[in-house]
Amino acid sequence: xxxxxxxxxxxxxxxSCFRFSSNTRFGVSLSSQRPLSSLHLGSAVPHLHSFGxxxxxLLREGNGLSINAAGxxxxxxxxxxxxxxxxxxxxxxxRMLHVVYRVGDLDRTIKFxxxxxxxxxxxxxxxxxxxxxxxxxxxxxEDSHFVIELTYNYGVDKYDIxxxxxxxxxxxxxxxxxxxxxxxxxxxxxxxxxxxxGGKTVIAFVEDPDGYKFELIERGPTxxxxxxVMLRVGDLDRSIEFYxxxxxxxxxxxxxxxxxxxxxxxxxxxxEDKNAVMELTYNYGVTEYDKGNAYGQMAIGTDDVYKTAExxxxxxxxxxxxxxxxxxxxxxxxxxxxxxxxxxxxxxxxDFLKELE
Numbered sequence: 001x002x003x004x005x006x007x008x009x010x011x012x013x014x015x016s017c018f019r020f021s022s023n024t025r026f027g028v029s030l031s032s033q034r035p036l037s038s039l040h041l042g043s044a045v046p047h048l049h050s051f052g053x054x055x056x057x058l059l060r061e062g063n064g065l066s067i068n069a070a071g072x073x074x075x076x077x078x079x080x081x082x083x084x085x086x087x088x089x090x091x092x093x094x095r096m097l098h099v100v101y102r103v104g105d106l107d108r109t110i111k112f113x114x115x116x117x118x119x120x121x122x123x124x125x126x127x128x129x130x131x132x133x134x135x136x137x138x139x140x141x142e143d144s145h146f147v148i149e150l151t152y153n154y155g156v157d158k159y160d161i162x163x164x165x166x167x168x169x170x171x172x173x174x175x176x177x178x179x180x181x182x183x184x185x186x187x188x189x190x191x192x193x194x195x196x197x198g199g200k201t202v203i204a205f206v207e208d209p210d211g212y213k214f215e216l217i218e219r220g221p222t223x224x225x226x227x228x229v230m231l232r233v234g235d236l237d238r239s240i241e242f243y244x245x246x247x248x249x250x251x252x253x254x255x256x257x258x259x260x261x262x263x264x265x266x267x268x269x270x271x272e273d274k275n276a277v278m279e280l281t282y283n284y285g286v287t288e289y290d291k292g293n294a295y296g297q298m299a300i301g302t303d304d305v306y307k308t309a310e311x312x313x314x315x316x317x318x319x320x321x322x323x324x325x326x327x328x329x330x331x332x333x334x335x336x337x338x339x340x341x342x343x344x345x346x347x348x349x350x351d352f353l354k355e356l357e
Contacts, residue, residue, distance in 0.1 A: 082314050089248040089311045093303050093349060094269050096276045098136070099168070099229050100149040100296035103210050104157035106135055109150055112208050113137050116182045117170060118225075122147060131155075139225045143356055146226050146276035151296065159210065162292025164340075166281055167205070167213035169228025171273075175202045175218040182206045193218075198257070210294070223274055229298065230279040233340045234287035236263055239280050242339050243267050246315035247300065252277060261285075289340075297335075297343035301352055308346045309334040321345075331355050 103109045113119040114137070122136040131154040138147030148168075172178045176193040183189055190213065191205035202218035215228065233239040236254075243249045249267040256263045261284040268277030278298075302308045305323040312334075313319060320343070321335035332348040 085307055085310050085314060086245055088304075088307055089245065092248055092308070093301070094248050095301045096146045096229075096269065096278075097299040097301050097347060097352065098138075098142070098147045098149045099298050100151060101212070102151045102153065102156075102159050102294050102296060103208075104152070104159065105209065106133055106150060106152035108209050110135055110137065112185065112187060113148070116178075116185050116187055116206075117214065118172075119148070140223075143353055146224060148226065149296075149299075159294035160290075160292035161211055161294040162290040164232050164289030164291045164342075165212075165295040166230030166232055166279070167215050167228070168226070169215045169217055169230065169279070171217050171219040171222050171225045171227045173218070173220065175204050175216045178216050179204045179206065197260075212294075219273065224276055227272065227276050228279050229276070230264075230281060231340075231342055232281045232283065232286070232289050233342075234282070234289070235339070236265055236280060236282035238339055239282075240265050240267065242315050242317065243278065243280070246312045246317055246338075247344070248311075249278065291341065297345055299345045299347055301349045302346045303349055305332045305334040305346050305348055309336065312336045325351075329355060 110121055114121060119137040119139060122138060122142060124133065124135045126133045133152045133154075135150045135152075136142060136147050137150065138145050179189055179193050187209075188207040189204065190207055191203070193202055193204040193216070195201065196203050204216045206214050206216060208214065215230075217227065219227075240251055240254075244251060244267070247267075249269060252266040252268060252272060254263065254265045263282045263284075265280045265282075266272060266277050267280065268275050309319050309323040316339055318337040319334060320337055321333065323332065323334035325332045331351040331354075333345055335343065335345045337343055
């Protein structure tokens with residue numbers, strides 16, 4: 001039997017290796033605001049009999065108007081705060097930083113990614129006291145590229161990928177050539193090179209040693225070859241609105257495939273040919289998925305983790321790590337779940353660059 005370590009030990013300490021609690025900086029509470037008119041009402045009620053029916057009715061109605069006015073003012077104030085936070089999200093400097101997931105043999109995976117997929121090993125970090133090792137791989141430095149963060153937990157050689165995770169996308173100049181290289185290195189090809197169904201783009205699907213799928217997409221030279229993370233969601237329209245409003249992503253395009261009963265939406269912080277994007281997939285009639293324990297989370301840079309957390313809550317997301325600095329390194333983060341339970345960690349942009357140094 002394989003022992004799966006707790007989630008806290010599987011994630012990078014600078015992002016999410018801590019117990020989570022809920023907190024807020026910008027929440028607006030109306031419970032402490034006692035309407036002035038309530039004092040008048042309390043003192044007037046014992047004397048209503050001396051006014052007669054019409055007078056008492058006017059007093060009650062007048063007091064109701066005061067309460068309604070106070071309530072409307074409070075609601076307007078709250079709405080203004082919410083609107084300001086959501087407007088700020090659209091202006092925030094955000095970028096997809098890295099994606100975290102777990103593997104059973106770190107050296108084997110590094111060898112496959114570097115030899116077959118052309119990635120570079122950027123750095124490794126061993127944390128023996130916590131019994132795990134991280135490796136960062138990608139096609140350029142972390143301060144300007146989207147990268148992969150692999151996690152190996154001592155003694156755990158297998159994970160359940162589940163049915164919710166889809167694939168990673170990599171842009172290559174020659175899909176057929178890459179497929180042959182993967183075969184030569186003993187990799188698994190689950191879809192041979194050829195045009196995508198209903199289109200002209202040449203693609204292929206390969207699997208790494210742990211069974212994670214990679215879509216190879218034939219594309220000319222691009223500054224961001226690691227270009228997609230595909231996750232399945234239960235309500236595409238709902239997810240699109242959440243990722244736009246809470247995460248500040250732009251809806252780049254959608255594609256419906258009724259013949260195969262699924263719809264996809266591409267969202268990100270810039271055009272697909274120059275940036276990594278999220279590919280959300282909705283399969284007709286499927287509202288829930290098994291997430292397994294292999295895929296970890298996405299990390300996104302932000303200028304303010306406190307406002308980010310407030311926006312996530314306003315949009316219905318769940319904060320699993322209150323915004324604030326991490327003990328020891330003072331990098332400010334907040335962690336959250338989207339409406340389908342997929343985890344994202346937002347990291348302060350300035351703190352992230354300092355941490356890389």
